[in-house]
Amino acid sequence: MNLEQSQIELITKIVAEKLQSAAAPKACGDGIFENMEDAIQAAYKAQRELFGMTLEFRKQITNAIKAELLLHIEEIAKLGVEETGMGRYEDKVIKNRVAIEKTPSVEDLMSGVFTGDDGLTLLEYSPFGVIGAIAPSTNPSETVICNSIGMIAAGNSVVFCPHPGAYKTSNLTVQYINKAIANVGGPKNLVVTMVKPSMEAVDTMMHHPLVNMLCATGGPGVVKAVLSSGKKAIGAGAGNPPVLVDETADIEKAAKDIISGCSFDNNLPCIAEKEVVVVDEVADYLIFNMKKFGAYELKDAELIHKLEKLVFKADGALNRDFVGKNADYILSKLGISVDPSIKVVIMEADASHPFVVEELMMPILPIVRVANASEGIDLSVKLEHGLRHTAMCHSKNIDVLTEMAHRIQTTIFVKNGPSYAGIGVGGEGFTTFTIAGPTGEGLTSAKSFTRRRRCVLVGGFNIK
Numbered sequence: 196m197n198l199e200q201s202q203i204e205l206i207t208k209i210v211a212e213k214l215q216s217a218a219a220p221k222a223c224g225d226g227i228f229e230n231m232e233d234a235i236q237a238a239y240k241a242q243r244e245l246f247g248m249t250l251e252f253r254k255q256i257t258n259a260i261k262a263e264l265l266l267h268i269e270e271i272a273k274l275g276v277e278e279t280g281m282g283r284y285e286d287k288v289i290k291n292r293v294a295i296e297k298t299p300s301v302e303d304l305m306s307g308v309f310t311g312d313d314g315l316t317l318l319e320y321s322p323f324g325v326i327g328a329i330a331p332s333t334n335p336s337e338t339v340i341c342n343s344i345g346m347i348a349a350g351n352s353v354v355f356c357p358h359p360g361a362y363k364t365s366n367l368t369v370q371y372i373n374k375a376i377a378n379v380g381g382p383k384n385l386v387v388t389m390v391k392p393s394m395e396a397v398d399t400m401m402h403h404p405l406v407n408m409l410c411a412t413g414g415p416g417v418v419k420a421v422l423s424s425g426k427k428a429i430g431a432g433a434g435n436p437p438v439l440v441d442e443t444a445d446i447e448k449a450a451k452d453i454i455s456g457c458s459f460d461n462n463l464p465c466i467a468e469k470e471v472v473v474v475d476e477v478a479d480y481l482i483f484n485m486k487k488f489g490a491y492e493l494k495d496a497e498l499i500h501k502l503e504k505l506v507f508k509a510d511g512a513l514n515r516d517f518v519g520k521n522a523d524y525i526l527s528k529l530g531i532s533v534d535p536s537i538k539v540v541i542m543e544a545d546a547s548h549p550f551v552v553e554e555l556m557m558p559i560l561p562i563v564r565v566a567n568a569s570e571g572i573d574l575s576v577k578l579e580h581g582l583r584h585t586a587m588c589h590s591k592n593i594d595v596l597t598e599m600a601h602r603i604q605t606t607i608f609v610k611n612g613p614s615y616a617g618i619g620v621g622g623e624g625f626t627t628f629t630i631a632g633p634t635g636e637g638l639t640s641a642k643s644f645t646r647r648r649r650c651v652l653v654g655g656f657n658i659k
């Protein structure tokens with residue numbers, strides 16, 4: 196049989212397409228893969244495409260992601276609460292909205308420049324390539340949103356490893372992000388994840404040669420794991436934020452701000468007030484006002500002890516059943532019935548009490564008295580455990596505010612406001628849900644996900 200040239204070309208084309216599709220990663224949906232190897236290969240391909248596109252188009256992509264996600268805030272927030280059984284719907288709406296609206300895009304990548312007799316040198320922010328990102332259960336969609344926007348703006352693609360207890364929420368967010376990218380004609384699979392998470396997949400991702408950088412948002416275990424990987428890693432770990440109140444503070448406002456910050460999403464945020472340190476002379480008035488703004492005070496030592504037995508397991512580990520739960524639910528387990536307007540359970544405690552020392556992530560707020568602000572700063576520094584995460588101070592004494600900011604060395608230090616002001620909710624500045632104290636990037640944004648490169652032109656372009 197003699198084939199014509201056009202028939203030969205057609206057969207060659209069909210065979211080539213078949214071979215190509217056999218080698219192509221098997222996508223199960225918008226960025227959702229059955230196998231980590233396929234996910235990484237797809238993200239690698241997508242990053243190469245993105246890097247060939249203009250910065251203007253990157254901006255268009257992040258704008259499209261923001262516009263699409265704004266349509267689904269309620270759905271994502273609802274699923275986040277349902278799937279994890281933690282947090283508050285109305286606060287998750289706020290958190291997702293701020294992640295969408297206040298995460299910086301390409302405008303974050305301001306170049307540096309030197310010019311002089313020897314010419315022109317540019318300091319540029321270049322992409323890393325494929326970034327492996329680990330997300331927590333406490334902000335399952337917010338982390339995916341702000342990491343994706345920042346990482347894509349910086350020219351990267353992202354492989355997410357969501358928390359097993361929150362992956363449906365993380366994956367739904369990934370799907371909407373890919374839909375938005377497809378709508379503007381951007382690369383497929385710029386943001387990928389797995390149908391179901393596993394530690395095996397996390398391990399593959401952490402050690403894969405095509406993954407150039409890791410970014411872990413979670414507890415101490417995961418931060419340690421990425422820092423031991425041998426790759427460039429950003430570690431955004433646990434905190435135990437103290438809030439100091441001295442005798443010069445506006446006590447009513449301090450009480451309101453503390454209850455509001457502590458109860459935000461039932462204390463899940465790593466930045467939320469975890470213990471109060473208060474100067475003795477204003478302690479009673481602070482507690483009185485905290486009760487006015489939705490706190491329930493436990494005074495009975497036996498009940499406080501019973502609560503301790505509920506919150507910690509016999510081996511001392513945190514009982515996850517109470518993490519992110521409502522205060523009225525927690526109190527009901529002590530046989531105390533209150534209405535849902537009660538947002539926080541407070542009690543006085545010694546500085547060494549486990550409620551004070553441990554990161555609980557539930558609306559239980561211990562209060563420790565100190566003789567004066569100086570003692571309060573010493574104690575706050577101690578309780579922060581050197582995590583360099585977040586602290587708050589309510590004071591009108593500039594020396595106290597300055598001394599505490601200087602001594603405590605936290606990434607976020609909020610003065611006279613609730614903790615969430617530190618991530619741009621009612622406070623100035625951009626937002627992030629990946630606050631990298633241990634590795635020093637601080638409040639991460641697009642430029643945190645870049646390599647700094649120098650581009651030197653010898654002898655020209657100096658017009659000074």
Ligand code: NAD
Pocket residue numbers: 329330331332333334356357358359397412413414415416417420431432433434464465554628629630631632
């Ligand atoms: P977690 O540490 O239990 O889990 C985070 C992620 O890491 C999950 O995807 C989990 O599967 C994975 N993981 C856990 N141990 C691992 C290991 N050894 N190797 C590889 N992967 C591992 O976190 P969580 O309980 O969901 O989140 C709460 C913690 O995260 C709190 O300590 C909180 O302070 C912290 N957090 C920090 C920030 C920040 O920006 N610094 C933001 C949110 C949460």
